[in-house]
Amino acid sequence: MVKLKSNDDKEFEVEEAAVIQSEMIKNMIEDGCATSVIPLPNIDSKTLIKVIEYLNKHINMGKAAETGEEDDLKEFDEQFVNMGWEELFDVIMAANYLNIHELMELCCQSAADRLKNKSVRAVREMLKITNDLTEEEEQEIINDAPWAFEGPEIDDTVN
């Protein structure tokens, strides 16, 4: 078992087979740096619980293909990313920091799917981005490809 500690001082025990899906921790274990508790100063306990849930479910990913549990895993993934916007970003940041490739893929794809039909205004608001383009620059982009700004699928709501 490997012990992980979140930035709010909570400890979690995780099976080594699960935790080595994180390249970062795998390297630490291989280098003999993971003898006691591994502190994770960038991750809070709420996010770490989500990440561990994912790691435990994906522990036998190689086996899933053999036993026909792939559908089950796919369903889990769909349920897993069904979370709030802020929460999703916390998990993406954690997956990036821990270097868990599959989790990063899953969450970035979910973020992309949520953004893809959004209007420019909605994206700015959702991601708290300040528009630093001049009006002319913005108009030029619209004039270059007006079709990209039109269509029944474009959604101006923020959620």
Add this chain to the structure above:
Amino acid sequence: MPKKKLQKSFEDDTSILPGGILFSILVRLPVKALFRFQSVSMSWKTIIFDKNFRKAHRNQSRALGREKLLLRQRFSCDFVFRDPESAQLVMMDEKQLFPTNSLVVGSCDGLVLLKNVRAYKVFALWNPSTREYRIIECPYVSKKNLQVLVVCVMILRLTITRLY
């Protein structure tokens, strides 16, 4: 991964997202969204315009097996672009196209080679996703169909990387 110029634009970003992560998300967006999101902010525009980003995006779309269906309406000859994953139909505006009286010669890697029926030496390499096309004049084309096809396939292979 992003190079120096991109790095700078990431640092300037006022958003809650660090640049490397933004790159990973944007690379998964469909082309239409990317055209629109160039106007989100200067740093988004810089990322999306960057050659490395476009390359990464192409590889990502390939890895995802993202496929589209290009249909042509029988009487009007208008093109219709269809995403098999959604029911949505995208009509192509004629003005954005190579002359409508054109033949589809072949397609490869998301690009379509069109031939102008009135001028047999004139071809267009068209990217329906970005709605951009480039006219190619081919002086060596024989009128025989077979040879035309062979030359076309060669042109296609040669130009694919350049259009991106």
